[in-house]
Amino acid sequence: MAEVETSRDGAVLTVTLNRPDVLNALNAATHKALAAALKDARADDVRAVVITGAGRGFCVGQDLTEFRESAGDIGSRLRSTYHPNIKAIRALEKPVIAAVNGAAAGAGLSLACACDLRIASDQATFVPAFVNIGLVPDSGGTFFVARLVGQARAFEWLCSGRRLTAAEAQQWGVVSEVVDADRLAARAAEVAGELAALPTRAIGMTKRLLDRTPTATLDDQLEWEAQLQAAATKTEDFREGVTAFLEKRHPDFHGR
Ligand code: T3D
Numbered sequence: 001m002a003e004v005e006t007s008r009d010g011a012v013l014t015v016t017l018n019r020p021d022v023l024n025a026l027n028a029a030t031h032k033a034l035a036a037a038l039k040d041a042r043a044d045d046v047r048a049v050v051i052t053g054a055g056r057g058f059c060v061g062q063d064l065t066e067f068r069e070s071a072g073d074i075g076s077r078l079r080s081t082y083h084p085n086i087k088a089i090r091a092l093e094k095p096v097i098a099a100v101n102g103a104a105a106g107a108g109l110s111l112a113c114a115c116d117l118r119i120a121s122d123q124a125t126f127v128p129a130f131v132n133i134g135l136v137p138d139s140g141g142t143f144f145v146a147r148l149v150g151q152a153r154a155f156e157w158l159c160s161g162r163r164l165t166a167a168e169a170q171q172w173g174v175v176s177e178v179v180d181a182d183r184l185a186a187r188a189a190e191v192a193g194e195l196a197a198l199p200t201r202a203i204g205m206t207k208r209l210l211d212r213t214p215t216a217t218l219d220d221q222l223e224w225e226a227q228l229q230a231a232a233t234k235t236e237d238f239r240e241g242v243t244a245f246l247e248k249r250h251p252d253f254h255g256r
Contacts, residue, residue, distance in 0.1 A: 001018060002018060002033060003017070003018055003019060003027070003029045003030040003032075003033045003034075004016065004017055004018055004030060004033035004034050004036075004037050005018050005054070006037050006040060008046075009189065009193075010193070010196065011045060011046060011047035011048060011193075011196040011197075011255070012046075012047070012048045012049070012050065012189065012192040012193055012196050013037075013040065013041050013046045013048075013049050013050070014049075014050045014051075014052065014189075014192075015034070015037040015038070015041070015049065015050065015051045015052070016052050016053065016054050017030065017034070017051070017052070017053045017054065017058075017059050018053075018054045019054075019063075020053075020054045020055025020056070020057065021055075022057075022060070022063060022065075023053070023055070023056065023057025023058075023059070023060040023102065023103055023105075023108075024053040024054065024055070024057050024058065024059040024060065024108070025059070025060050025061065025062065025063035025064070025065075025108075026059065026061060026062055026063055026081075026082075026107060026108070027063040027066060028081065030063075031081040031082070031085060032081075034085050035084060035085055035088065038085060038088040038089065038092070039088075041092055041094070041096075042092065044255065044256075045255075046094065047094055047195075047196035047197075047200045047255045048094055048095050048096075048097065048192040048193070048195045048196035049092065049094065049095070049096045049097070049192070050096075050097045050098075050099050050188050050189070050192050051089075051096065051097070051098050051099070051111070051112075051115060052098070052099035052100075052101055052184075052185070052188065053100075053101050053102060055102070056101070056102045056103075056123070057101070057102040057103045057108075058098070058100045058101055058102050058103060058104040058108055058112060058124065059104060059105075059107075059108030059111055059112070060103055060104075060105040060106060060108050060127075060129070061105050061106025061107035061108045061109070061110075061129060061130075061139075062106060062107055064133070078138055078139065082107060082110075082138065082139045083139070085111075086110065086111070086114045086139050086140045089111075089114045089115060090114060090207075090211060092204075093200070093201070093203075093204025093205070093207065093208070094196075094200050094203060094204055095116045095117070095192070095195040095196075095203055095207070096114075096115045096116050097115060097116065097117055097118070097119060097188055097191060097192055097195070098111070098112040098113075098115035098117070098118045098119070099119055099121075099184055099185065099187075099188035100112050100118055100119070100120040100121065100124040100126075100166075100175065101121045101123070101124060101181070101184055101185075102121065102123055102124055102125070103124070103125050103127060104124065104125070104126050104127070105125075105126075105127035105128075105129040106127070106128070106129040106130055106135075107138060107139040107141070109126055109127060109128055109129075109141060109145075110137065110138065110139035110140050110141040110144060110145075111139065112126075113140070113141070113144035113145055113148060113174070114139075114140050114144055116207060117176050117191075118169075118174060118175040118176060119175065119176060119177045119178075119179065119184065119187060119188050119191060120166040120169060120170070120175040120177070120178050120179075120184075121166065121178070121179065121180070121181040121184040122166050122167075122178055122179065122180055122181055123166070123181045124165075124166040124169070124175075124178075125163050125164065125165060125166070126163070126164040126166075126168075126169045126174060126175075127161065127162075127163045127164075128141065128145070128157055128158045128161055128162075129161060130158070130161070131158065131159055131160070131161040132161045137158050141158065142154070142158065145157065145158060145174075147214060148172075148173055148174050149172050149173060149174060153172065166178045177191075196255075197253060198253060199235065199237035199238070199241065199251075199253045199255070200237070200253070200255030201231075201232065201235045201237060201255065201256070202232050202235070202237065202238075205228040205231065205232060208224075208228065209221070209224055209225060209228060212224060235256060236254060236256040237251075237253045237254065237255065237256060240252060240253060240254075241253070
């Protein structure tokens with residue numbers, strides 16, 4: 001059985017972590033398969049990506065059985081396996097949705113938070129499990145969580161290891177929507193389909209701009225906006241958007 005499965009529905013690629021017996025804990029093979037799936041996601045005809053988990057978990061981070069004897073060289077492992085996949089998600093110039101079907105813990109929480117938005121099942125839980133085993137958050141956990149919930153709440157949450165319900169995660173702004181467990185896949189597909197029909201190049205450039213905001217000066221941000229706006233005006237979708245507006249019809253964007 002593949003550690004990661006992918007499926008296509010039109011312009012939407014769904015990536016399913018597939019180690020349900022261990023709530024999709026990450027081992028070396030899973031990192032490798034996820035990297036391959038994220039490479040497939042770069043194709044121009046993929047215009048939205050959904051990441052989810054098989055069974056009752058989303059992803060519970062590092063497979064702790066690999067720590068039984070010794071942790072090994074964690075720093076090197078993070079750099080060579082976790083970091084490339086987190087960076088690959090941010091580098092995708094298209095929307096990436098985490099469909100959080102169950103527990104998102106440790107680096108699995110970081111993975112969910114690295115996505116552009118999160119839709120959760122009412123069965124999902126959000127657990128910054130690192131502190132429970134004496135580790136610090138990694139895989140971008142501090143970076144993404146602080147941006148989502150603010151510094152003070154991030155400190156409280158990450159240092160307590162507190163398990164948030166889906167409803168609490170929504171209140172805190174970690175997830176945008178909570179749906180009944182049996183509706184999650186359909187709702188994620190619906191949202192992804194809607195996003196995939198938008199002008200993908202403009203969405204990708206908006207993602208790049210937003211990623212720069214935490215450290216940018218206003219002058220920098222104005223300049224990047226000007227540069228990417230110039231690039232956006234060269235897309236077919238910009239021409240189609242303006243034409244459709246003037247012709248009083250719905251635009252038909254193709255992501256070019
Ligand atoms: O480079 C590096 O390697 C370092 C990177 C580190 C990054 C990290 O992610 S560190 C954090 C690792 N993750 C955790 O510490 C989470 C551990 N899991 C939990 O705390 C709980 O499982 C949950 C709160 C997430 C869910 O609880 P619950 O009660 O719903 O499920 P459960 O019964 O604990 O788990 C179900 C099974 O999955 C169970 O196996 P069993 O008893 O049915 O055979 C459990 O052992 C297994 N499982 C859960 N998490 C992991 C795991 N197996 C391996 N690794 C796990 N992380």
